[in-house]
Amino acid sequence: MKKEKDPPSDPLPGVVDFSNTKIAFEQLSDKELKKMYRLFRLMNIPWLVSLGSRLALLANRLRLPFFDTIVRRTVFAQFTGGENLMDCTNTIQKLMNFDTQSILDYGAEGKSDEEDLDYTKDQILQTITYAASSDAVPVVSMKLTGLVDDHLLEVKQSGKPLSEQEAFKWERFHHRFDEICQLAKEYRVAVFVDAEETWLQNPIDQIVLEMMLLHNRDRAIVYTTYQLYRTDALARLKRDYQYIKENGCIFGCKLVRGAYMDKERARALEMGYPSPIHPDKQATDKAYNEAIRFCVDHYEDLASCNASHNLYSNKLQAELIRERDIVKNHAHLNFSQLYGMADYITFNLAKNGYNVAKYLPYGPVKEVLPYLIRRAEENTSITGEMSRELQYIRQEMKRRGLK
Secondary structure (H helix, E strand, O other): OOOOOOOOOOOOOOOOOOOOHHHHOOOOOHHHHHHHHHHHHHHOOHHHHHHHHHHHHHHHHHOOOOHHHHHHHHHHHHHOOOOOHHHHHHHHHHHHOOOOEEEEEEOOOOOOOHHHHHHHHHHHHHHHHHHHOOOOOOEEEEOHHHOOOHHHHHHHHHOOOOOHHHHHHHHHHHHHHHHHHHHHHHHOOEEEEOOOOHHHHHHHHHHHHHHHHHHOOOOOOEEEEEEOOEOOHHHHHHHHHHHHHHOOOOEEEEEEOOOOHHHHHHHHHHHOOOOOEOOOHHHHHHHHHHHHHHHHHOOOOEEEEEEOOOHHHHHHHHHHHHHOOOOOOOOOEEEEEEOOOOHHHHHHHHHOOOOEEEEEEEOOHHHHHHHHHHHHHHHHHOOOHHHHHHHHHHHHHHHHOOO
16 A cells, blocks of 8 residues: 555646635545545455456345345445435535536436336436426436447447348337437436447437537536546537537537546457557547547537546636636536535536536446445555645644544
């Protein structure tokens, strides 16, 4: 275990003081803060995260009796709102007490059975109805792989003609997604559609843009997601914005760095095509920050969410908002971080009057496990922000006199 150092210096001082740990962790009791510190120390060890992820998948597949209990008491409790919407209620209210909204996500993905796909749709509809009753939940997030078989997305992307059965399943998927967007529009709840692997993404992009044209006439209801570690993401963002704008609609987008880097590179190497991922973190950071600038520059007809744990990227957007003299809480300029992480970013932004929300997944352990594993892996291998967060937690413990 490496000795913790002092938090690194602030890259853009003067906009928001992200080093204010009193504000960052005010919502946590001493006991909760110490538990978070212990968990994050473990998550800051890459080999342990890798081993734990493999063992978790195996234990889940074998339905080992002790597995659920261990997960519930550790990562599940830290990073999710619970198993159902009612479980999330107290967390949502607690976040609102600190001027932070919630983005709800029923954590289902990778489904193939039509009955399971319909069930996921029904859960998302319930989530939208729940969100409509609360100003604390302006957005519902979803993965389309919870509404359609991955194989069908691959066939669509390949350009091969669909069989009669596949065409029927595609129409059912289209109907599921449209039903969700229709209800979201009726209730004025935004819908974030997550990005997937490159070999599934093209048909998702097409159907999400189609839904934008149908439902984003007066306000941003449907948002698509750009993984800026992709070499083509920035160009696609600009192209799609222009297309939606020319059709008289408001463009909605969520910016992330990306969640499938190792898988993408491995598949490209195995199948002999150029990697779709930037060669290094610096190139990804450059593309991401240019995307932020583009979104802020076009904020009047482009609604965006900066969904990042990167300190510089969050400070950059705050700085741009100030430079352009835009109201801090403009509905088209939003920030988001994952529940249970990056509290030093979230709550300092909220304290300074920006639109910020926590991404709050929920669902049975077996459903949210892939999400939990991705979060652990990407925050050790890609962003590098876990070490910074651990340092700030330790700093707050010192401030409180905790050991």
